[in-house]
Structure formats: C-alpha cells, structure tokens
Amino acid sequence: MSSTNLPIAKAITAGLRDALRADDKVLLMGEDIGVLGGVFRVTDGLHAEFGSQRVVDTPLAEAGIVGTSVGLAVRGYRPVVEIQFDGFVYPAFNQITTQVAKMHNRTNGTVHMPIVIRIPHGGGIGAIEHHSESPEALFAHTAGLRILAPSNAQDAYWMTRQAIECEDPVIMLEPKKRYWVKGDVDPDQRPELSPWQAEVVRPGTDATLLAWGPSMPLALESAEAAAEDGIELEVIDARSLAPVDYPTIAASVRRTGRLLITHEAPVLGGLGAEIAARLTEECFYHLEAPVIRVGGYHLPYPPARMEHAYLPDLDRVLDGVDRLLEH
C-alpha cells in the first residue's frame, strides 16, 4: 500500500500526472493551466514537467477549447480540457452537445471521442455570478456523454484516471468547495468499484439519502444528525451521474422504503427529478412515501450573500427527512 493523504485538488493533479506519464497521447488544454497551474492550481507543475505541447495554455475561448479537442481526438489524442468555472461551460455547450456527444454515433462507431471535460462544480464559495453553477442535468440529458462527480480524494484520483482511459467523452464535475479537503489516495491500487457505480457510504434502515459531489458532506452530516434522533439514514454517493447506477440505488430503496435526494441544482427539471421518477417506477410497491427532493430553487444562482438560503443545508435536509417519514 502506498496510500497518501492528499487534498482533492492534488489528487486530481496526481491523476493527471500519472495519466500523462502513462500515455503520450494524453494532453491537457485550458485557460491558464500552464505556467500558472490553473485558477485552482489543479494543473500545478504539469507544464514544467511535460512542456507546452502537452499542457497547453489556450486562448480564452471555451467553444474553441472543446472544439479543437474534437479534432485532436479524431487524430488519436486523448484531450483533457479544463473549463475554469461551471458557468463558463455554456459557451462550449454547442460543441459538447452537438459534437462531442454525437461524433461516435455520427461516424457509425468508427471515431471515438475520449475527451475529458473537467469542470469545477457547485457553489458555496462566496463567488460572483457564473462561478457556482450546477449544470449536471443539462449534460446528463444528452446521450453520448458520461458524467462523473467525485466527492473525495480517492475518487478524484481514480476517476481522473478512469475518465481519461474511457473511450467515451466524460464530464468530470469537481467539487470546488472541497478542493482542499484531504483524504487518503492509493494510486497503486485500482478500486474494485467501477467509476460508473454508486457507493453506499453509510448503511441505514429508515430511509435512503442520495447525493453527489459537493453535497456529500451535507448528506453525511445530515445522517449523523438524524441518528441522534434515532433515524438511520442510508447514505449513497451517486458518483456517476451519467449513467446513474440505478440498481444500487433501487436496492437501497427496497431495503429502506424511502428516498430523499439532495443536490445543489434547481429541483425543477433537475437530475433528482429523473432519479425520483425512475425509482418510483422500479420500486413503487416498496415505497412507503413519495420521493422527496431538497435542492436549489428555480432561480438564477443568487448573489453570494444569499447563497446560504439557496443551497440545501442541514436544516432543509432534515426537514425533508421529516416530510419523508411523515408518511
């Protein structure tokens, strides 16, 4: 075992470094990712080690960054692109949804798109407009894309490696407010759990609480608080948002009979809505209550001084748990 205690940001750095070393077709592209090491310093040191041909500082043009990565992928490269903040991915939305997601299909399977699009994800950091978005449902709705949402350092390292190895395009939603939270990483031991599987991180009997990425600490905190009231929540980290690992979630719901989903994105049309609908269909006779969602409101992400009211917090999740158990 060579486990190392690393912040999530540095676990991703290690994942990128090891991927660059393992395959000379891997290259990184993005704004300020070279000498500066990225605005969050996730690519720190990689430019010095691998040079400007493999760690490419690009012009400030998101559609151009993603669009050129398509051409590089056709040529046989495995581009890993960084979008500085989640709200800046929208200028590249056309390239991601009409090109990256569809090229494999359009070429009858002859061209692969092993592109990774890294996006710092979520709010709660007191940032200005466009720096705290949760676009996962927009991309999860697009066939051809995969989405991973690590919530801890071990997943951050391995999902980075596995996303780069994947022959399909992968969007990596990195929990930006947890970039500096440390955890054990073992880069020598490939995890048994597939990156496309959810993980039951805390067993429980009274209800299932599903979350991902930046919401995972809240989910675990909520489970501990509920336990003090004698309510045992089973907490699941979805990990993969496209595809969602329905079998693992459904198995839990069949055990507990209740499901609460919490995410930062607006509830309306969010990924929680899709999961709730599918779980209702699959587990209807096991459910003892309607699926409850606790998330953002149907609003543009608010100015930072109001985000505490917008984002799910302990009280809102526990309120959701109460509503769930009322039935």
Next chain:
Amino acid sequence: MIQLLAADGTRTPHAELDEVLAGRGGEDDLASPQRLRGYYRDMVMIRAADLEATSLQRQGQLGLWASALGQEAAQIGAGHASREQDYLVPTYREHGIAWARGIEPWRLLESYRGVSHGGWDPNELRTHPYMIVLGSQAPHAVGYAMGLQRDGVVGTGDPETDTAVLALFGDGASSEGEVSESFTFAASFDAPVVFFTQNNQWAISVPTSVQSRVPLAQRSRGWGIPSVRVDGNDVLAILAAVREALDAARAGEGPRFIEAVTYRMAAHTTSDDTSRYRPSSEEEEWAEKDPILRLRRHLEQLEEIDEAFIARCDEEAHDLAMALHHHIHGMEDPDPVGMFTHAYAEPHPIVEAEREQYLDYIAQFEDEGDDVGRDDAAEQKGELA
C-alpha cells in the same frame, strides 16, 4: 480577385500561381490537359449526381437535399488541390469534395435519406463527416491540425509526409462564433490549416452583403491570417490558390484563408424557395459564369477536348445518375435496433436496458403476426445473450 480562366475560357497567365499549378512537373502538373479533362469529367459527374439527388428528393426517396450546383469548380478544385494525406473537413454541401476524395455519391445520400447520420470512416478516407451545425467543424479542423503538429508531420520538407487540414464552410457559417474562435486558435498555434469559404452569395435568404461589411477574405486578416479572394467558378484558380495555401501550411507557415467567390445556382435545400428572395436576373447572370461551361470553353480553346469526349462524359454521368437512382430505390431501411449500437463506445447500462425494452416491446407483435418490418426480436435477444 484571382482569376486564371475568364468566363469565356480564356487563360490569364499568373507568374506565381502558374508555377504552383506546374508543381514538380510530370504527373504533378495540376494544369496538364489530361488533368483538365479529368476535372471536367468530375464536375459533369457530380452535377449529374446532384441533379439526380434533387429528383430523388422530389420522389420522396430523400428527406432533404442540399444542392451544390454551381459550386463544382470550387469543390473539385479544392479537393484535387489537397494531397492524399491531408484531412478535409467539409460542411453538408461538399459533394464535389467528397467525390474528389473517392467517397461514392450514394454514401453521401445516407444521411439525406435518413438511414444513418454518416456514411464513411473519417480516418480511412481522411474526410470528416458532413457537418450540419454551421461552423462547428472549424475548430475540429484546427484541433486535427494541432494533432498533426504533435505527430511531427508538418514542416519536415518531405512532400509525402507533410500534412495539412482543409476546413470548408460557407459564407453563412463564417458568421458563427466558432469560426472566429478557430481563427484565434489557428493563429495562436500556427496550425497547419487552410480555411476555405465558398461564398455562394446567399445564407438561405440572407445575402452576403447583410452578413459582412467587407469581403469575407478580409476577415481573417484581423487574426494575422493571410487571405486571398479567388474566382470560385474557375477551377484552375481554385486549384492554384488551395495548393499554394496547403503547401504553405504543410511547410509550417501557419494558417491561410481563401474566399472562393461562387454562386449557389439551386436553392439552399429542397425546402427552400429562391423566388421569394432573389431575382431570376441574378441567376441568369451567374449562369453565364457556369464553372463547367468555362472549363469546357478553355479546353476547346486548347483543342484538348472533342465531341466524343464530351459525349462519353455525359454518358458516364447519366450512368452514374441511374446507378444512384437504383441504389437509393433499392436501399432498405435499417433495422431500428441498430440505433442503440453506436451511442457509446463502451457498454452503457441505460442504453442496453432500453434496447432490451425495445426488443421486448416489438416481440409482442410477433405472436399477432403483425409484420412490423423488423428483424426477429427474440433471435436478436438470443444473440445479445
């Protein structure tokens, strides 16, 4: 505007470009009589296929067709100016480019007929898929060119090794932001890419004059990308300009931009109605500049073409159109189960589950003897297992 052939077929000498056309001599001479006859044949062939495709659409055999009538010289010229190793990135109207790259016309029609979203392997034929979302392919071209740089196949001095990318889009697409971003990337990284815009005067119903205050060729200059404006109905001028630009890109001199001034003789697509927005006098004016007629006149002046050759070309073109007609009429609809095959390269549980669900659904109809025109679902499920 660069022009080597006047509308009446008269050849205008050009010191620099004539040298480009002559190439290294011998088989590389792009303006040899044999080559000129070849371009003429190609243009006649692709026009026949194009007209037949329009006819097939009117017969209900195609969902849509985007004609390239009038743009044959721009496309056949640009296609033949490229070298085999170059990668070409077309839009959805590049039938002459496809022909020059050896893509059979019936493969172009696959997407227009609705049996597939694409018809060829881009890497095998070094030609990107047809692109519907305007301008989206331009950054792909630059990215591919950046890959060429990393592969060390730019500026080696070996003409068999050095490679470039030809990115094609129309005047309408040149208004898209992604084209501008592509200029930025190409210039920033000195990417070996030649942007080739066919200005066919109309973006559906919007004329170029509404899209740009300046000739399109001037646009790239703001990025420091050298550009030229070429008569797009003059196959020799196109050949020379594109070959010269691709040679420069292959040599590591960075990107170039070419505006080919041409005319879309037909409608934007078979759904369009040109009578609503453009005068017939304009169409008549441009008919005089017909690129096929122009080359024929030039060959006649050179006494390098005779009635027998012209008749043979026409006969071949007719045969091609008939073959296309029969091929499309005989083309069976694909098994819908195939739509589940290439959404992802790696196994995907949701898609697999939905495929199973679909097979179960259609299996219900088999017991009822309902011929839904699909393969035996049970058998397919067995194969999957």
